[in-house]
Every structure is written in structure tokens, then in C-alpha cells.
Amino acid sequence: MLAWLKHHRRKVTTFVVVAVPLWLIVSSAGAEIGASSSMPTQWAGGVVGGAQFVVSSTIGTVGGFWTRLVGGGDVAEENEELHREVARLREENTRLIGVLQENARLREMVEFQTARPDFELAPARVISRDVSPYFRVVKVRIESDHDLAPRMPVVAPDGVVGQIHKVYGRYADVVLVADPRSRIDAISQRNRALGVVQGLGTEADYRASVAYLTDRDEIQLGDRMVTSGMGEIFPRELEIGTVVEIDDSMTGLFQEVVVEPSVDFSRLEEVFVITDVD
Secondary structure (H helix, E strand, O other): OHHHHHHOHHHHHHHHHHHHHHHHHHHHOOOOOOOOOOHHHHHHHHHHHHHHHHHHHHHHHHHHHHHHHHHHHHHHHHHHHHHHHHHHHHHHHHHHHHHHHHHHHHHHHHHHHHHOOOEEEEEEEEEEEOOOOOOOEEEEEEOOOOOOOOOOEEEEOOEEEEEEEEEEOOEEEEEEOOOOOOEEEEEEOOOOOEEEEEEOOOOOOOOEEEEOOOHHHOOOOOOEEEEOOOOOOOOOOOEEEEEEEEEOOOOOOOOEEEEEEOOOHHHOOEEEEEEEEO
């Protein structure tokens, strides 16, 4: 018997692996869920299940080794390289956005300089700002060889920034329109009503008020206030801001008028100092 099994072991193995599972399928067909199986069926199912477990485990183990041997190390290295490339591209994109934004600002400054050939302009860069809400000051570094002096007007393409307060060689402190110490002679562009724009020094914003406007001046919301040229500090027709609030209750002699500066001081990076006017 043993000799016969040794001689026909391949046929027996094939029968067990192929025929027995088929017999199990046929014998279990139509059986109800939970119904008990016969002893031969249980024995055959155990044998086949054990054989399938050994085969599947062997295949899985070999497959895992093969994956690690052939591709695992390469995949990990490629993933790390991709992470480095993504980080590099993100950093490069951030720098590119900054360059494009700076180019846009500088283009506006060049256009402003071209549009006002009668101004002698010294470009300057904002390097710091006072954090106190009651003293709105920025420090600038002059990017040219112009000589500066206190009270020189400072502007940006969007309008009036303020005046130079103190000079330290190539550096200067600039008092903004929103500073309570700032006084700028102004006029309504719509009806030429005269007033003086002075900073409010509020903590939440950079707004200013317009003093000495009476009810007869007929100021309206949306009126644009520009420099009047009086006092011979600021040239005429430079935009200061837009009227956003009017209190005409007339508890005093003058209206209470509030303007929103045309320059966004929270984003200010480059300015011009007007050193001379033709």
C-alpha cells in the first residue's frame, strides 16, 4: 500500500487538492445556513482548509519578501524624494508670489513717478512701524542720495502717507496721516470746501477727521479730500482719503467728518519723499 502511494503520490495530491474541494461544494449545495455537516465532510473540510492555509501563507510570505526585495526600498526612497521636491516647489512658489507682488508695487511707483515729472522724488522703503495706536509712525530707509529734512511730504501711488518727522542720515521717521499730530490742509474735490485733515489716533484703524467744515460746506459721504496746496508743504491735488462718516447734529460750530485714508497703511512697503516741486 505504501509503495503504491509513493508511486502515485502526484495523482493522490491532485485528487485531494482538486477533487475533494469539488466534492465539498457539491455536498454543501442546497444546505441550510447553520445545518450540521457529516463527519466525512467535516474531515475533508479540515484537511483542505489546512492545506489552503499553508499555501496562502506561503504565497503571502514569499510575496512580501519579493516586494521588499524588488521594490520596497525604491518606493520608500522615491516617496522621500517626492516630499523633498514638493517642499522645494512650495518654497519656490512662495518666493515667486513675493517677487510678482513686489514687481506690481514697483510698477505702480514708476507709473506715479512718470505721471508727476514736476516732483523730485526720493524712493524709500518702510523698515519698521510704531505699534502704538496713538503715535502712527513708520521708519523708512532712503534708497537714493537725496538730502531730507523734517516736514517733507511723503506719498505713495495711492495718495498721501504723511510727513517726515525726524531724519537720521539715510533713515527717517514719518508721521502718518492717522497720527494726532498730523495736520494737512485739504479741500473737497467735489465742491472745493476747505478743511484740515488731522489724525484721530484710534486703536482699531487709521482714520482721520476733517476739521473746520460747517453745515454750509455741504460735505457728502464719498467726497474725496485732496491736498489744497496751502501751507506750501504738500503740492495740490494729492488724494488724502474719502469721507465715510458725517455727524451734522451741529452740537458745535463745525461738523464732525471722518475720512478713510486712500493709502492702506497696514500694507505699506514703499513710499516716495517729495524733496522738491518745480
